[in-house]
Amino acid sequence: MPGLGLSAMSRMMQEIGEQPEALRRTLRAEMGHARAFRQFARGRQFRMIVLAARGTSDNAALFGRYLFELTTGIPVSLAAPSTYTLYRASLDLQETLMVGISQSGESTDVNRVLRAGRRQGAYTVGITNQPRSTLARIVDDVFTVRAGPQRTVAATKTYTGQLLALYLVASGLGPVIRIEDVARIPDWVEQALTLERPLTDLVERYRYMRQAVAVARGLNYANAFELALKLMETCYVVAERFSSADFLHGPIAMVERDLPIFLFLPPGPCHDTLASLLRKLRSMHAETVAITSKGVAVPPATRVVRIPAAIPEIYTPIPYIVPGQIFTALLARAKGLDPDKPRFLQVITKTI
């Protein structure tokens, strides 16, 4: 990514910059696999999809939840790992597609869910960065994210790589997602990366931000979770995340001038309800930051971050998280923190 004269660019920032190439690599390597999966899936009748993941990968799963329901008509459930690991409940998962997502492939709980799922009748697919991991060995089929080694705690290129893999799986399950369209995503991510300079200016304003809210809806809902998680783990900002509708059911009461709301505002079916929330927040004198793209109407907001590319809503989630990633990496630096070494954390967290 083009240098900005930062004396020491963080690894996080480097990995953010690697995303267009990482996405293209995954696409090239898994395109044929996606077509083969499509052939296979035609012969199966999946009545349900269960997604299993933790941490950043769980945010990817939240995206997958919307993507699969909207493009395949198959109802989706996000697995509650404790059901399988702590309570050891036995579920009926006949005719179910279970998708497990883990960067390392060594997430104890996700692997236990996949093993139990397979025993209980599910066909299991793994999405991982590590083709030789435990996860890759125990599933029926594996989509490998070619993001290259993740050397930071804060996942960026593996998150967008997982989203890309979910598009590939979805392309096999229904007619809506076409690989030719998915192939345009890396270019849009490149456009998003050009926002580094304006974002460098923007973070100055948030040097003393201690709490924040991220809001989105539908396909970008997962990005609200992902932006909040990045703010929590690298900037120690207490960051909430809500769908715009849930936000109105109570949490909006806590809005004050010092609680900025970051809002993902794509075109398409969710636009009007989000724009209306933005107007309401303005009337409440709240500080708002809208993340959007070319051609989208944005009501007055305190700040607007606009990707200089027109992107169809269904393909916005990967490019839209990129300004959030850059913002977080730069804000950590502005706060005097090292985004590559969050306190108390390691790259791989094992939980049950």
Place this chain on the structure above:
Amino acid sequence: MPGLGLSAMSRMMQEIGEQPEALRRTLRAEMGHARAFRQFARGRQFRMIVLAARGTSDNAALFGRYLFELTTGIPVSLAAPSTYTLYRASLDLQETLMVGISQSGESTDVNRVLRAGRRQGAYTVGITNQPRSTLARIVDDVFTVRAGPQRTVAATKTYTGQLLALYLVASGLGPVIRIEDVARIPDWVEQALTLERPLTDLVERYRYMRQAVAVARGLNYANAFELALKLMETCYVVAERFSSADFLHGPIAMVERDLPIFLFLPPGPCHDTLASLLRKLRSMHAETVAITSKGVAVPPATRVVRIPAAIPEIYTPIPYIVPGQIFTALLARAKGLDPDKPRFLQVITKTI
């Protein structure tokens, strides 16, 4: 509820105190209905359960998610309303039980999800406080919560009433939940109400709390969401909520002395993993408040709130939220706020 000489007890506090009687009323009125539902459900083969709700009712749905999977073996999905309302996707819901939860029964989005679900093949059950509401009219079967009129914005007795109704539905779907056991819950709630005096002392410490985290796992996970929502809407505390496992995957990095962690610590399968988190938090010098009951081993915590009754884990969620409700109502008062009139909110919020 026994007076403490407060010159003006809030309506919220009154409604908290009404819970044992409200729960008994619902139980008496719906017990026969639950048995009839059991007969009906024996003749159906539900392969999936979809829950639809917003706000506090959505927290009840989150509880239902665990309860149904653990006691019936049927996989559960929490509906994403935008899938139905904004994207208007068509899902295949044959052999699906859809449960919609709404205090008022006039939640636009929940009703739209139920209407769409029914068109798409689901058998629909409603849980509402209002037997003459739109929701009650559009579903195949309705369980009425007899909580009496909710006169506050912050739902308390309707939340526990919805949890009770979910136990009744679960008793019809599998052998684990027995109505005789459910009938013991109101007594445990009475025991929880005796904590009002120690909680009055406890809130003094949190007068200046501006942010907090609520943590739980499994059946009590919903209570972490519910406690956080109460803190947000009545005390304007920026309150996060996590499963203990998700908390370890990133958010734990934001822990500081001024960010107290409220942790639900029941007996049973989730106890050890939660106790281990409590020990870890202590080693990080975090402030912790453990909510637990008689007979549960609790590692050192900054404060412990213990219900003076031994409660089997599966029946802890209703009594365990009660100290959280009391704490919130009292904290609002200590902060000089009126818990009955949160800014920007009404009892019924309509969203799509």
